[in-house]
Amino acid sequence: MSERKVPIRASILDKPLIRPKTEVSLSSFAFLFSEIVQYSQTRVSSIADLEKKLETLGYSIGQKLIEMISCRDRATKRETRLVGMLQYVSNVLWKHLFGKAADNLERSMENEDEYMIHENSPVTNTFVSVPADMGHLNCAAFIAGIIAGALDSARFNAKVTAHLVESETGIDRTIFLVKFAPEVISRE
């Protein structure tokens, strides 16, 4: 029986992971994201489904992102407390994704298990104009998915939703509402 030689191709595992920080241009991201939204639009039947689809895409990114960043930073410590984890997300993850820390992180007054991350103009929404018949579609569902993926992966199970808050000063802020699962709260 003759043996077939398999050609050795350099796989992704051979390439170095630690690379100098590279930046992606905003326009290429915006282009790619607009294509993602259009692609998803043709495959769903409602606004909620579109948001869900964007969130699912972000979720898988969040899961991998948190692993990669913790490995790349050669971290010897990890976050075990809830507030520490949220600060990790709003500082380290945000800096990696958007080049700056999140604008604000606060705890909800009404509920013990809700926290809010503020972001003035998320990159997913800056180039998106929502037509009237789409009503309350918020493309920041993509970023909400990233946050949810990262938190779930780190065993802080949470539901994250994006909400647009219009303020009188003219600056529209997006708030990511993070609602933690009961077992996370009881663990604290």
Added chain:
Amino acid sequence: MVVFMIVGKAEPLYELEYGRQQGEGLDDVAYLHEFILYSSLDMINNAALWSNSATFLRVVDKFNYLSVSAYASQGGKIFLLLHPGKSEDAVRTFFVEAHELYVKYLMNPFANADDPIVSPHFNAHMRNLAKKI
């Protein structure tokens, strides 16, 4: 003779056995090793994971002459190594390199973070790492 395992939230994602000597019985020894690793996992999940905020959790369990060392990543993946008392530095280096290899595997957009790892390339690279300890 070392046994390495990567565990996600729900199930083991990867298992590697390296360096089995001639003459060691096959089936029962393998089951025993898995059992030791799973039972140490219970201990980690309930205690060490939340009280210790370091990534390298050192030796978490002992069984006869074998000890289980653990390493937890921020992404909730636990790396376990069953070994006959290797030096801590060697184990720590192994874990860090294994973590880096795992992240490289994850960077593939078709790889799901929750699925078991079946890539032969990953297996080959992991064997090389296991050889070095």
